[in-house]
Amino acid sequence: MERETVIKKRDAVATRAAIRAAAHQRFLRESYDSVGLRDIAGDAGVDVALISRYFGGKEGLFRAVVVDEKDPDLFREPKTVAELPGFFAQLVVEDEDEERQHRMEMFIIMLRSASSAKAGEIIRDFVHRDVLGPLTELIGGDESELRANMLLAILMGIGVLRTIMMVDGFAGSEEEVAECTERFRCLFAAALTC
Amino acid sequence: MERETVIKKRDAVATRAAIRAAAHQRFLRESYDSVGLRDIAGDAGVDVALISRYFGGKEGLFRAVVVDEKDPDLFREPKTVAELPGFFAQLVVEDEDEERQHRMEMFIIMLRSASSAKAGEIIRDFVHRDVLGPLTELIGGDESELRANMLLAILMGIGVLRTIMMVDGFAGSEEEVAECTERFRCLFAAALTC
DNA sequence: GAATTAAATCAACACCTGTTGACTTAGCCG
DNA sequence: CGGCTAAGTCAACAGGTGTTGATTTAATTC
Known part of the structure; x- marks a missing residue:
């Protein structure tokens, strides 16, 4: 947990990452339908509108968490x-x-x-x-x-x-x-x- | 499927059963949060208000489907x-x-x-x-x-x-x-x- | 330092959610 | 038939949803 109230630099990639991290934790504990975008935005310390802006909507955010977050060979590790x-x-x-x-x-x-x-x-x-x-x-x-x-x-x-x-x-x-x-x-x- | 548009007798227990059956089918295919009461009511051919009236709300309806629908020994059948x-x-x-x-x-x-x-x-x-x-x-x-x-x-x-x-x-x-x-x-x- | 551009906010939108009260109707009984 | 009760309908509510346009703020560049 970082202290974000002190100073908040304007970094697009950082807030994007913060949103995705918050979404990860929420989706880890609740279902897609249960989680609200305002919950995620609150956890990330960001306005709700940024989510739809950066990820193109709730569905895009979920896809970003599930698909883009991993490295491609995450599930191909075992060789024999x-x-x-x-x-x-x-x-x-x-x-x-x-x-x-x-x-x-x-x-x-x-x-x-x-x-x-x-x-x-x-x-x-x-x-x-x-x-x-x-x-x-x-x-x-x-x-x-x-x-x-x-x-x-x-x-x-x-x-x-x-x-x-x-x-x-x-x-x-x-x-x-x-x-x-x-x-x-x-x-x-x-x-x-x- | 029965043709209910012809005549609809006023039978409380029958419509209660119809609602529960429709809810069963919906909850079988979607999650609790995804399913709307209006969907279930539509399937059962009943007004939405009856659900909250008969089952005391969405949660009560779900409980009726999960808990009351089975006979108590449904999961105690095997003896050895x-x-x-x-x-x-x-x-x-x-x-x-x-x-x-x-x-x-x-x-x-x-x-x-x-x-x-x-x-x-x-x-x-x-x-x-x-x-x-x-x-x-x-x-x-x-x-x-x-x-x-x-x-x-x-x-x-x-x-x-x-x-x-x-x-x-x-x-x-x-x-x-x-x-x-x-x-x-x-x-x-x-x-x-x- | 002023202009410019990206980042973040605010407010509002249209829609859908479950629930409740008032109302109407059907079916039974005397 | 007339009254009565239960069954069903209608409309509206208060709250929440995701999303979008206009606006403000911060940082960068000339």
Whole structure:
């Protein structure tokens, strides 16, 4: 959090970034329809009109958060099929790795607003092109599509249950985290082989 | 669909049911915030005012759809742990069984509106009390809570991917359905044992 | 220092939201 | 038939939505 009341330099790219950051946090916790542009503007310390001006409207802002915020290879990191279960398991358990955390946040944002008519279209395109596509290609083989779907389903299910349904009890104490990670790794592996 | 323009008898319980049915279909396809009361009223062929009058508001209508529509033991059917994987597998593959279909629809409705502030609270209570609670009790043992969470996560993940993200490719031809069911059964079993 | 241009603000718009009160109508009972 | 009650309709409300044009303010350039 920065102190913006002292001085506010007139920097277009900075306020654009501030708006996008505020939108990211809002969309992370509420759905597309729930969030109002005035909420986001208030968080960013900016007038509402700037949002429609800079992003061309609410839909454009959401697209900027979902699509433009990531680097293009964010979901293409694992290079071998053997790496996949461990990669997904690390994704669902919370740790300090900032990049992984950001990646999981993108999934939550998508899950939150997937039901909205306008946001849903953006999200579905993104999921097919940038997540399911590379994943299917990496897995390969006859049933690669089914396997990719199952992996993503587990990932999203855990995400839904944790952050949206607010169900905990996945990992409590310190050493339970490691055990829980191993169980998830095993589950993702089962989705690939069984 | 019935032809209601011909004659419309004045039946309070019938119109109440019509409103609830229309709301069910709307909430099945859009989120709580997306759906407007005027949409539901239009589908039911009723004036908007009747909704607030009969259900005490939008929130009450949603609660009536989610909570009151089911019979209480809808999610307590399986009696043994061994039955669980098959039960969940049958739940996710579409078939003609009307009761199973209705049960899965309830999950989708919950998934769609879980992110809304008002609807989310209703849903979280329901999930904990009527789904996760009985499931944990049935599984039993030290890690029963974790197991129940994993099962529900897979179920919801598949639901999200299919109906909200509109991802198909789970089952194509006729005999693929049976094979797909078996794979899901295997996956749910893995969540219990691995 | 004045002119110019971009950045930020203000105010208002048209529209849609859920909800409520007053009103009208249909159906039943005596 | 006349009265009565419940069922349904109509209109309007207060509040909120995203968006846009005109305006003001700050920073840069000549």
